[in-house]
Amino acid sequence: MEAVGVAPAPAGVPEKKLLEVKESRKAAPAAPSTSMAAKWAMKKKLVGGDAGYVLEDVPHLTDYLPELPTYPNPLQDNPAYSVVKQYFVNTDDTVTQKIVVHKTSARGTHFRRAGPRQRVYFQSDEVNAAIVTCGGLCPGLNTVIRELVCGLYDMYGVTSVVGIEGGYKGFYSRNTVALTPKSVNDIHKRGGTVLGTSRGGHDTGKIVDSIKDRGINQVYIIGGDGTQKGASVIYEEVRRRGLKCSVVGVPKTIDNDIAVIDKSFGFDTAVEEAQRAINAAHVEAESAENGIGVVKLMGRNSGFIAMYATLASRDVDCCLIPESPFYLEGKGGLLEFIEKRLKDNGHMVIVVAEGAGQDLIAKSMNFVDTQDASGNKLLLDVGLWLSQKIKDHFKKKRNFPITLKYIDPTYMIRAVRSNASDNVYCTLLAHSALHGAMAGYTGFTVAPVNGRHAYIPFYRITEKQNKVVITDRMWARVLCSTNQPCFLSHEDVEHLKHDDDEHHLHNTQLLEGESSPVKDSSKCNGTAAPV
Numbered sequence: 458m459e460a461v462g463v464a465p466a467p468a469g470v471p472e473k474k475l476l477e478v479k480e481s482r483k484a485a486p487a488a489p490s491t492s493m494a495a496k497w498a499m500k501k502k503l504v505g506g507d508a509g510y511v512l513e514d515v516p517h518l519t520d521y522l523p524e525l526p527t528y529p530n531p532l533q534d535n536p537a538y539s540v541v542k543q544y545f546v547n548t549d550d551t552v553t554q555k556i557v558v559h560k561t562s563a564r565g566t567h568f569r570r571a572g573p574r575q576r577v578y579f580q581s582d583e584v585n586a587a588i589v590t591c592g593g594l595c596p597g598l599n600t601v602i603r604e605l606v607c608g609l610y611d612m613y614g615v616t617s618v619v620g621i622e623g624g625y626k627g628f629y630s631r632n633t634v635a636l637t638p639k640s641v642n643d644i645h646k647r648g649g650t651v652l653g654t655s656r657g658g659h660d661t662g663k664i665v666d667s668i669k670d671r672g673i674n675q676v677y678i679i680g681g682d683g684t685q686k687g688a689s690v691i692y693e694e695v696r697r698r699g700l701k702c703s704v705v706g707v708p709k710t711i712d713n714d715i716a717v718i719d720k721s722f723g724f725d726t727a728v729e730e731a732q733r734a735i736n737a738a739h740v741e742a743e744s745a746e747n748g749i750g751v752v753k754l755m756g757r758n759s760g761f762i763a764m765y766a767t768l769a770s771r772d773v774d775c776c777l778i779p780e781s782p783f784y785l786e787g788k789g790g791l792l793e794f795i796e797k798r799l800k801d802n803g804h805m806v807i808v809v810a811e812g813a814g815q816d817l818i819a820k821s822m823n824f825v826d827t828q829d830a831s832g833n834k835l836l837l838d839v840g841l842w843l844s845q846k847i848k849d850h851f852k853k854k855r856n857f858p859i860t861l862k863y864i865d866p867t868y869m870i871r872a873v874r875s876n877a878s879d880n881v882y883c884t885l886l887a888h889s890a891l892h893g894a895m896a897g898y899t900g901f902t903v904a905p906v907n908g909r910h911a912y913i914p915f916y917r918i919t920e921k922q923n924k925v926v927i928t929d930r931m932w933a934r935v936l937c938s939t940n941q942p943c944f945l946s947h948e949d950v951e952h953l954k955h956d957d958d959e960h961h962l963h964n965t966q967l968l969e970g971e972s973s974p975v976k977d978s979s980k981c982n983g984t985a986a987p988v
């Protein structure tokens with residue numbers, strides 16, 4: 458392919474409107490100790506516009522390699538796309554973070570729209586792409602790998618794609634594996650990741666040495682919040698060394714705890730798989746005298762799986778998540794509620810997210826905090842603990858025999874292959890990722906924001922985790938569906954309202970001044986909050 462001209466400064470951005478704003482934000486903890494890397498980590502690329510419009514743009518290779526040549530996008534000769542009207546994304550297209558607005562609202566934050574660009578910064582035979590998967594398993598990992606490989610081959614004629622095995626540490630401790638459309642053809646039909654994965658072992662210097670030594674110039678990093686922090690420091694070091702290498706993050710986690718984005722892939726599949734466990738718990742509970750089914754679902758810090766699985770099922774009487782404190786004993790406590798529900802219905806199902814009630818368990822036993830290789834806190838088994846507490850409670854009661862079945866499908870909901878909707882989602886994610894890399898963007902995570910795929914700067918993904926906002930309407934819907942008390946004291950409600958005000962500014966569609974559904978604790982205990 459022929460090189461035509463020198464790249465304009467970051468695509469579509471009027472030079473005078475581009476502001477690189479210094480932030481007081483700290484660099485990620487594992488960042489290399491170079492002052493340059495720390496300096497880049499502190500910069501945002503903001504573009505102002507009319508009526509309070511702000512584009513939080515992503516870096517581009519030309520930010521530090523201004524002389525790079527561009528080439529026509531080979532997609533323009535691809536027969537599959539020849540009939541598509543306006544296939545290339547307009548360089549000015551951006552995606553709004555807030556879609557619910559008033560006529561006087563400022564237009565607010567926007568992200569660069571994902572998709573193919575008319576001109577690319579890599580020739581097909583120049584690309585040496587690498588793919589790595591890190592963190593816990595998640596349905597859809599293999600689909601993303603497959604679609605990255607096939608997309609690069611089919612759309613851009615790229616024939617050099619390698620897999621890094623065993624997560625970040627594979628960059629410097631393992632040989633790479635060649636990935637071709639043939640070798641990945643069937644992998645989307647399997648759970649797990651064909652590349653293997655791991656926690657810990659992120660050594661930025663060694664990883665970037667490996668990228669440089671192997672001549673890798675596009676790196677696709679698939680993983681959760683920890684992985685995206687790692688990707689961010691890799692990007693900073695790549696930039697510091699002046700390497701022509703696009704660093705692209707693809708967000709993965711069944712916990713759905715990644716901020717800004719609509720949802721993470723595999724989440725839908727996990728919720729669907731969780732239905733089987735809830736269904737079994739319900740069947741068991743219904744068939745016994747005072748039957749109780751307890752189901753523990755994943756969700757370390759965020760209770761989205763438990764919340765959506767509860768809403769989807771309608772068989773659940775009580776959903777417990779990390780974001781919503783609860784207590785066992787006394788008036789308005791969980792044990793009182795269980796007793797009442799058993800008297801009313803003769804059976805009940807409790808869904809508990811693995812991160813729920815951790816403070817309560819820690820208080821009730823001598824426990825020293827432990828961490829996994831990535832520094833994530835290891836959790837105590839809330840399902841076992843809760844089941845025992847319930848059994849102990851009813852043992853003390855005369856004439857109240859119960860039958861309790863505890864189901865722990867933890868790894869089953871994330872080790873399965875992705876469902877149809879996640880497969881389609883993974884395909885779009887992979888395509889958006891590789892279009893962005895080919896167009897020279899770097900240092901970004903790709904994901905849908907309000908239904909449109911966008912390129913999001915790493916810092917927006919890594920600065921905070923996505924959590925269930927229990928003063929938001931969705932949690933109120935759960936309380937309505939289960940008709941469980943919210944178990945919060947007045948102090949809890951005040952405390953949470955304060956926390957959530959912060960969260961609302963970034964993560965929900967609530968408008969300034971719009972009221973949250975849980976307003977006071979008197980509405981809370983014993984009755985569901987209004988929708």
Ligand SMILES: Nc1ncnc2c1ncn2[C@@H]1O[C@H](COP(=O)(O)OP(=O)(O)OP(=O)(O)O)[C@@H](O)[C@H]1O
Binds near residue numbers: 486624655656680690
């Ligand atoms: N702050 C950080 N800086 C650099 N690397 C990090 C950081 N946090 C985590 N990592 C690395 O990212 C990889 C994955 O992290 P982690 O085990 O936390 O999983 P994750 O990506 O958050 O996925 P999930 O939580 O969904 O399983 C690990 O190899 C870890 O060393």
Ligand SMILES: O=P(O)(O)OC[C@H]1O[C@](O)(CO)[C@@H](O)[C@@H]1O
Binds near residue numbers: 593594
């Ligand atoms: O046992 P592992 O593999 O460390 O993973 C457990 C964690 O991973 C997650 O599934 C997130 O990927 C959490 O829900 C869970 O706490």
Ligand SMILES: [Mg+2]
Binds near residue numbers: 592681683710
């Ligand atoms: Mg994580």
